[in-house]
Amino acid sequence: MKTEIVVSGVGGQGVLLLAETLGTAAVLSGLDVRVSEIHGMAQRGGSVVCHIRMGEKIYSPTVMEGQADAIVALEPLEALRVIRYASEKTTVLMNTRPIAPAIVVMGAAKYPDMEVILDAIRRFTTDIIEVDAVEIAEKAGSPIAANMVMLGALASTGKLPTPKENVEKAIENLVPERYKEINIKAFQMGMEAAKKQST
Amino acid sequence: MPKPQLILRDAPGETHLLLGNEAIARGIIEAGVGVMATYPGTPSSEIADTLSAVAKDAGLYMEYSTNEIVATEVAAGAAMSGVRSAVAMKHVGLNVAADAFMTLAYTGVRAGMLVVSADDPYAFSSQNEQDNRRYALLSGVPMLEPSNPQEAKDMVLHGLELSESLELPCLMRTTTRVNHVRGPVKFGAIRKPKLEGGFLKDVQRFVMVPAHARVRHRVLLEKMRAAKDLSESSPYNRVVREGTELGIITSGAAYNYVMDAVEAMKVDAGVLKLGMTHPLPERLIGEFASQFDEVLVVEELEPYLETQTRSIAKEYAPKTKIYGKLNAELLPRLEELSTALVVQALSRLLGRETPVNFEEINQKYREATRRLPPRPPVMCPGCPHRASFYAIKKATGRKVVCTTDIGCYALGIQPPLRVGDALICMGASLGLACGISKATNSRTVAVVGDSTFFHAAIPGLINAAYNKHKITVAVLDNETTAMTGDQPHPGTGITGMGVPGKRILIEEVAKACGADYVKVVNPFNLKEATETFKEALQVDGVSVVVFRQPCRLLVVRKARKEGKKLPVAVVTDDCTNCKTCIEDFGCPAFYIKDGAILIDPLLCTGCMVCVQVCPYGAIKAERREAE
Numbered sequence: 001m002k003t004e005i006v007v008s009g010v011g012g013q014g015v016l017l018l019a020e021t022l023g024t025a026a027v028l029s030g031l032d033v034r035v036s037e038i039h040g041m042a043q044r045g046g047s048v049v050c051h052i053r054m055g056e057k058i059y060s061p062t063v064m065e066g067q068a069d070a071i072v073a074l075e076p077l078e079a080l081r082v083i084r085y086a087s088e089k090t091t092v093l094m095n096t097r098p099i100a101p102a103i104v105v106m107g108a109a110k111y112p113d114m115e116v117i118l119d120a121i122r123r124f125t126t127d128i129i130e131v132d133a134v135e136i137a138e139k140a141g142s143p144i145a146a147n148m149v150m151l152g153a154l155a156s157t158g159k160l161p162t163p164k165e166n167v168e169k170a171i172e173n174l175v176p177e178r179y180k181e182i183n184i185k186a187f188q189m190g191m192e193a194a195k196k197q198s199t
Numbered sequence: 200m201p202k203p204q205l206i207l208r209d210a211p212g213e214t215h216l217l218l219g220n221e222a223i224a225r226g227i228i229e230a231g232v233g234v235m236a237t238y239p240g241t242p243s244s245e246i247a248d249t250l251s252a253v254a255k256d257a258g259l260y261m262e263y264s265t266n267e268i269v270a271t272e273v274a275a276g277a278a279m280s281g282v283r284s285a286v287a288m289k290h291v292g293l294n295v296a297a298d299a300f301m302t303l304a305y306t307g308v309r310a311g312m313l314v315v316s317a318d319d320p321y322a323f324s325s326q327n328e329q330d331n332r333r334y335a336l337l338s339g340v341p342m343l344e345p346s347n348p349q350e351a352k353d354m355v356l357h358g359l360e361l362s363e364s365l366e367l368p369c370l371m372r373t374t375t376r377v378n379h380v381r382g383p384v385k386f387g388a389i390r391k392p393k394l395e396g397g398f399l400k401d402v403q404r405f406v407m408v409p410a411h412a413r414v415r416h417r418v419l420l421e422k423m424r425a426a427k428d429l430s431e432s433s434p435y436n437r438v439v440r441e442g443t444e445l446g447i448i449t450s451g452a453a454y455n456y457v458m459d460a461v462e463a464m465k466v467d468a469g470v471l472k473l474g475m476t477h478p479l480p481e482r483l484i485g486e487f488a489s490q491f492d493e494v495l496v497v498e499e500l501e502p503y504l505e506t507q508t509r510s511i512a513k514e515y516a517p518k519t520k521i522y523g524k525l526n527a528e529l530l531p532r533l534e535e536l537s538t539a540l541v542v543q544a545l546s547r548l549l550g551r552e553t554p555v556n557f558e559e560i561n562q563k564y565r566e567a568t569r570r571l572p573p574r575p576p577v578m579c580p581g582c583p584h585r586a587s588f589y590a591i592k593k594a595t596g597r598k599v600v601c602t603t604d605i606g607c608y609a610l611g612i613q614p615p616l617r618v619g620d621a622l623i624c625m626g627a628s629l630g631l632a633c634g635i636s637k638a639t640n641s642r643t644v645a646v647v648g649d650s651t652f653f654h655a656a657i658p659g660l661i662n663a664a665y666n667k668h669k670i671t672v673a674v675l676d677n678e679t680t681a682m683t684g685d686q687p688h689p690g691t692g693i694t695g696m697g698v699p700g701k702r703i704l705i706e707e708v709a710k711a712c713g714a715d716y717v718k719v720v721n722p723f724n725l726k727e728a729t730e731t732f733k734e735a736l737q738v739d740g741v742s743v744v745v746f747r748q749p750c751r752l753l754v755v756r757k758a759r760k761e762g763k764k765l766p767v768a769v770v771t772d773d774c775t776n777c778k779t780c781i782e783d784f785g786c787p788a789f790y791i792k793d794g795a796i797l798i799d800p801l802l803c804t805g806c807m808v809c810v811q812v813c814p815y816g817a818i819k820a821e822r823r824e825a826e
Contacts, residue, residue: 046576
């Protein structure tokens with residue numbers, strides 16, 4: 001059994017930390033894992049994509065088209081940008097807060113309506129969980145923790161092969177001391193929010 | 200970056216999640232390397248950065264050298280003196296280091312020396328997709344290709360042993376999907392670094408005058424024969440999967456895709472995984488190939504293994520058909536591989552359907568994303584380069600050709616600034632500007648960063664002054680090597696050991712190189728920067744303007760650390776909606792809501808350049824409220 005996850009977002013949103021947290025949780029659970037990242041150019045406010053594959057034995061660091069168990073998108077457009085990894089078996093967890101790309105701000109392109117984005121995603125999968133991660137993160141103490149809200153939402157789907165305790169332990173291992181509480185709280189609130197939606 | 204105490208943990212047998220580059224750094228520590236040198240470059244940077252953070256505690260010497268050839272020479276000098284050394288660089292860095300690297304194969308080394316070349320298939324963050332395995336062929340040194348972080352760490356130790364047994368530097372060729380992949384890494388024991396050696400003089404060996412070089416070339420060829428025997432019996436060259444239907448030969452990251460694709464396609468394939476790929480184990484490859492009617496070679500970029508396998512097969516397995524990129528073009532020579540690409544190659548070769556309908560997915564994807572606005576990387580809010588480019592744009596009126604260079608400032612080509620007309624490699628902005636100026640008989644601007652200036656621009660600047668070229672050099676000095684992760688350089692005066700070295704000032708170097716006009720400006724003072732650049736364009740000869748203002752990411756980080764609040768820019772009621780701030784300046788902190796121009800306070804870093812850009816004085820600085 002393998003679990004394959006694609007995480008996408010905008011540089012600065014904490015895509016890499018989310019992915020590393022999943023990788024750390026996998027190692028804590030005694031699983032093999034690969035987390036694939038792209039550094040450098042991608043981080044200057046551009047699209048960022050990470051692939052995470054975990055299981056007994058993992059070879060490829062990247063997910064094959066249509067094979068993701070879950071897509072975690074920290075931004076709606078970025079959910080669509082990686083939708084080729086989705087199929088009917090995929091859960092798409094999407095932070096609903098848009099960030100306009102430079103080309104949109106300059107007026108040279110239009111940010112699609114949320115319904116248009118959702119319709120496009122539905123062509124691949126109807127299992128979509130929408131989360132206002134920024135609002136929840138603000139309640140947890142900081143909008144920056146939106147990535148942990150989305151991680152919580154992912155954990156609530158039951159698709160992770162790692163126990164929730166190991167994800168929390170991974171957060172504690174990776175986040176600086178003074179932000180630990182906020183991040184754990186954001187993670188738990190994300191779990192709650194997604195649970196409410198899927199029931 | 201991992202916590203320093205983790206990387207230095209003396210706990211053999213423990214398993215931790217490490218980035219490929221961190222795993223290589225751990226290998227360097229376990230191997231007791233005494234001297235580490237680098238010039239940063241994606242995807243290699245975290246190797247040296249990880250070591251820089253722990254060098255003092257680990258007891259090894261680490262330096263950020265001015266460029267890759269100097270780094271290679273530093274590491275070579277140490278290894279010639281009996282101290283294990285390592286040097287890391289991105290693939291194009293080895294072009295810079297090639298002069299030293301090629302002849303180093305003649306002199307060889309006394310202690311182990313590892314040269315890590317991080318290739319970048321798909322050019323995620325590079326100017327080309329060159330395949331550096333050919334440097335092993337060109338130079339004659341042994342080469343290892345890891346496929347995951349664990350192997351990368353293990354191969355550091357193996358590579359240094361190989362290097363010592365052959366008295367040759369060992370090349371370790373990685374790719375982005377090894378360097379920037381995290382995986383579990385089992386730690387080994389740490390060997391105490393040996394820092395002190397001694398240089399035993401041996402003129403015939405280490406002084407490469409022609410008479411000595413001819414002799415050493417012969418020695419190199421003898422070593423290559425010995426290396427071939429080592430390759431035949433290398434623990435990293437082995438059949439990892441038995442099968443009867445098809446033979447697959449692969450190496451590096453491609454191996455991972457092969458294993459998944461074979462499973463996905465349910466092929467009864469034998470897989471020969473090559474970890475030591477120079478010299479190749481001819482007998483092993485030949486005997487493996489002879490067991491099959493068809494062999495598929497799966498590798499990224501150039502048909503390096505494939506061409507050699509074809510010539511080996513002629514002797515060992517003349518009836519076996521070899522497939523890959525050359526024959527039937529089953530695999531692309533461009534970009535990076537994926538499981539999907541290998542699945543499709545197997546499908547075409549075996550005439551069997553793929554488990555996933557890729558065509559359908561791609562068609563659906565194209566339709567779903569037809570109007571998806573792109574989101575390329577941009578210069579950060581408050582980036583001093585944006586201000587510099589704005590000043591350059593205003594001063595040149597876009598009528599001047601501007602060559603540019605490698606760094607964050609390459610992003611200046613994007614709208615609305617659009618500064619940058621030619622870019623090829625580190626430091627090329629100056630030489631190109633000289634040639635363009637000569638051929639067009641007009642003043643040409645060269646844009647170059649601070650770290651790049653020290654790396655490769657100085658010979659170009661001297662050339663411009665000496666030959667009296669009409670160029671104006673804009674040095675965009677953000678006091679760090681920003682693009683690769685804020686490494687120090689000579690202009691910062693801080694070393695890889697985290698202690699003060701000697702600070703070298705760009706303006707003094709420029710003067711000493713013979714520039715006729717040298718001025719330093721603060722790009723956040725737009726008027727002064729623009730006027731100065733205009734003046735520089737009028738100079739008869741070579742003019743240099745240093746735009747100095749630290750990278751905003753560093754300023755923000757420092758303020759956060761000190762608990763200080765940076766000011767924030769706010770759009771006032773005087774705004775006429777002229778959009779100069781967005782359409783002419785293009786700071787990503789700006790956005791439009793219900794027709795009104797606004798600044799996102801979460802993104803604004805308070806540089807206040809927009810305040811100077813606004814023609815109506817409708818943007819003002821405000822103090823940020825404490826949270």
